[in-house]
Amino acid sequence: MPARVTTLKELAASLGLSITTVSRALAGHQQIAPKTRERVAKAARQAGYVPNTAARALVSGRSGFVGLVLPIRVPNLVDSFLGEFVTGLGEGLVSHGADLILATAAQDQAELDVLRHVVESGRADGVVVTRIAEVDERLAYLRRRGFPFVAHGRLLDSDFAYNWLDTDGAHAFGEAFDMLYDLGHRHFGLVTISEPMTFRHLRQDGLAAAISRRGDPSVRLDVATAPRFDRGARIQAVNRMLQGPDRPTAIVALFDELALTVMEEAARAGLTVPRDLSVIGFDNIVASAYAPPGLTTFDASIRQCAREIADMLLTVIADKPAEPLTRLIRPTLVPRASHGPAPRKTS
Amino acid sequence: MPARVTTLKELAASLGLSITTVSRALAGHQQIAPKTRERVAKAARQAGYVPNTAARALVSGRSGFVGLVLPIRVPNLVDSFLGEFVTGLGEGLVSHGADLILATAAQDQAELDVLRHVVESGRADGVVVTRIAEVDERLAYLRRRGFPFVAHGRLLDSDFAYNWLDTDGAHAFGEAFDMLYDLGHRHFGLVTISEPMTFRHLRQDGLAAAISRRGDPSVRLDVATAPRFDRGARIQAVNRMLQGPDRPTAIVALFDELALTVMEEAARAGLTVPRDLSVIGFDNIVASAYAPPGLTTFDASIRQCAREIADMLLTVIADKPAEPLTRLIRPTLVPRASHGPAPRKTS
DNA sequence: GCAAAAATTTAAAACGTTTGCAATTTTGCA
DNA sequence: TGCAAAATTGCAAACGTTTTAAATTTTTGC
Structure with missing residues (x-):
């Protein structure tokens, strides 16, 4: 050398x-x-x-980096989301010669502070924001600051336009309902979370819309709600829904973790899935394929979405398009063995 | 404001x-x-x-970043490793005010090239290197270059000392053998990969050492090998091991994915785990908890390891210790339901 | 063969910070 | 009060690059 x-x-x-x-x-x-x-x-x-990256960044005002603030994670919550997302972002960035910066929020530090630091220090030319809440101060800040960003997810409603990519959860939940209805189900359960996340809202709305579109007054919907990270409360809520003879014959869960809880508790209650109960989830986490009898769910292809988000952000940084970029991705049904025909009425 | x-x-x-x-x-x-x-x-x-990060980095020669080159990933291979690892690194870095840079290798680009780019461009003050092969050109390069790094994993043997943190797979595999032996098993199977990864070597050696330590000539060990990412070959190899009456009563897999394949194929062959066959994995991926009957495995606490790696690297960067830092982490057994007493001899 | 135009190259300033050294102010003590 | 020493502050250079404007060289047209 x-x-x-x-x-x-x-x-x-x-x-x-x-x-x-x-x-x-x-x-x-x-x-x-x-x-x-x-x-x-x-x-x-x-x-x-x-x-030299620093010298170049200093004079050009462009760092060649895209920032992502790591969501603060509950201690033992492990999923493959982050890995997939980061991989996808990397794949999308590399073709344009950009790299990814991951900034972590300290224990008691607000995610917004970290975001501000990333933005103000000029570390990054743009940022990706995930897990958008119904009202999200991060987007408000970035908007005020005029800083390039793409959101993975949407605000519930906003008085300004911004770049986002989202999974069409509303459509998926409508699709789930239609499929279950056609299998004869009339009594539905929805297991959801209590946090004000937009995706919760959208998916619930999608389900409600599909129900009213069908216009069948015999359709019933029970709802079980629990805090996202409170496993105990979740199990309780699910059990309340499952107990008694007048329980739903089909349960749609906001995401796979909830659906897996439903399947576990159903098994514990002596119910056989899908004979006595159909269960459908959302996300297609790895465990869903292994949890018996195999969870029917929707795949949002996080990695592919992240790749597109990277592309969008690089476009925003380079071209400053007048119209915001938006993209709604339709998730695909992954049919496994947790759904089936409605059980015959025995009562 | x-x-x-x-x-x-x-x-x-x-x-x-x-x-x-x-x-x-x-x-x-x-x-x-x-x-x-x-x-x-x-x-x-x-x-x-x-x-301003760039100005500071330019004059001080320190960027405040730690680099990680994203391992090139096989298209649909999903696991939680990356997410956990990155989370742990972030947690370790944030307390020292450092951030993480993720550089991705393009489709046909060697990981070494990306690493070189990160190092030479001064983007990072140090790097973390994962998935160490038995002989790894990345470590050789970093050593030559005198650049601070910590390896997650070890070389098989090397003529130079370096900073590493590794999981004590040898110990775990010895522990697995001892436990199974005490349950009466004498005929063992090892499912492994054909790639020259150091961890494969160490785990196999750990198993072999435990066997010879026991000094029981009636102990037998069959080995099934397949390329890591070739699912078809893996299934074939597992089936070869499983077929016939003279099959192992206990199988140890190099990592959980392999163990899950063993359980699937065992079920397909009409064997009941753990009655007819005990299976033990390594890694404790999420699916292992859900795959019936629940896989007994070892947890390497990736997140905690990553946090320590971050600490080590920051020490190396700041203090340039004369002696290399090394750390061997003992994984903990996660006993679930896939292991049990050896079946009675029926032949 | 010469001036003008085009092509190619260069000097110097700038980016925002850190830091060695010098300048200035304050303090302590006789 | 005066002077040295200590404490505090400031000037200016440096980091390695990009870029504006200007200088130089080459080419073109007649």
Whole structure:
């Protein structure tokens, strides 16, 4: 390996050219003679020259980074979301030569503070914001600040337009209802969370819309609500829904973790899925394939979404489009064995 | 919100001080009068001043970032490893004010190239390297370059010392054998991969060592090997091991995915786990808890390991310790329902 | 063969911070 | 009060790049 050239100055000196020329040659400017351009490119390659990120960022005002503030995570909550999401972002960014910065919020620090720090310090040219709440101060801040961002998810309603990509949970929940209705189900259960997340709202609305679209007054819907991270409360809520003979024959859960709880508690209560009870989830986490009898769910292809989010954000950064970019992704049904025909009425 | 002050110059001007003094005051230098220090700190807080990362990095030679090159991932391979690992790193870094940079390798790009780019561009002050192969050019490069790094995993053997943290797979596999032996098992199976990864080697050695330690000549060990990402070959190999009456009564898999395949194929072959066959995995992925009857496995607490790796790396960066830092983490057994007493001999 | 135009190259400033050294102010003590 | 020492503050250079404007070289047209 040849001696390493670390700066433009050294490279320029070794070529007998000015820093300016070398810089422009490497940037591919047309005003540099093609012969020179090539000579410089070759020398740079041989010397293993890599431009200094900080210097470039300082002068150009572009860091070449996209930021993501790591959602604060409940201690032992493990899922594959983050890994998939980050992988997808990376895949989307790499083709444009951008990299990802992950900033973590300290124990007692608000996510907004970290976001502000990332933005104000010029670490990143744009940010991705996930897990959007119904009203989200992060988006308000970014909007005020005029900083490029793409949201994964939507606000419930807002007085301003912004770039977002979201999964069409409303459609999925409508689809789930239609499928179950066609299988004869009339008494439904919805297991949901109490936190004000937009996706909860949208999915519930999608379900409600599908029900009213059907216009069958015999359709009933029970709702069980529990805090997202309170496993005990969740189990209680599910059991309340499951007990007694007049229980739903089909339960739709806001996401797979809830659906898996439903299946566990159903089994504990002596119910057989799907004979006595149909269960449908959302997210298609890995465990859903393994939990007997296999959970029917929707796949939102997080990785693919993240890749698109990266593309969108890079477009926003580069082109500053006048109209906000929005994208609604329809999740695909993953039929497994947790749903089936409604049980015959025995009562 | 007051008008934003974005540079030291502005902040200095608003205070009637020089840039130097403000810079030092914010850095907490002793030579600045306490009264001034406080005045500056207050003004900075009120103005929402955040120092420019690029400028600071340029002059100080420290970026405040730690790099991680995203392992190139097989298309639909999903696991929670990356998410946990990244979360742990973030948690470890945040207390020292550092952030994480994730660089992704493009489709046909070698991971080493990306690593080199991260190092040479000065983006990061140190890097974390995961999934160490038996012989790994990345470590050789970093060593040559004298760049701070911590490896998650070890080389098989090396002529140089380096910083690493690893899971004690050898111990775990010995523990698994001992437990199974005490349950009466004498005929063992090992399902492993064909790739030259150090962890494979260590775990196999740990198993072999435990067997020879026991000194019982009636102990037998069958080995099934398949490429890591070739599901078809894996299933074939497992079935070869499972077929016939003279099959192992206990199978240890290199990691949970393999163990889950074993359980699936065992079920398909009409074997009941753990009555006819005990199975033990390694990693404690989420699905292992859900796959019936519940896989007994070892938990390596990735998140905690990552946090320690972050600590180690920050120490290496700051203190340049003369002796390399090394840390061997003993994984904990997660007993579920996939292991039990050896079946009575029926032949 | 010469002036004008086009092509190519370069000098120097700027980006926002840290830091060695010098300048200034304050303090302590006779 | 005066002077040295200590404490505090400021000037200016440096980090490695991009970019504006200007300088230089080459080409073109007649």
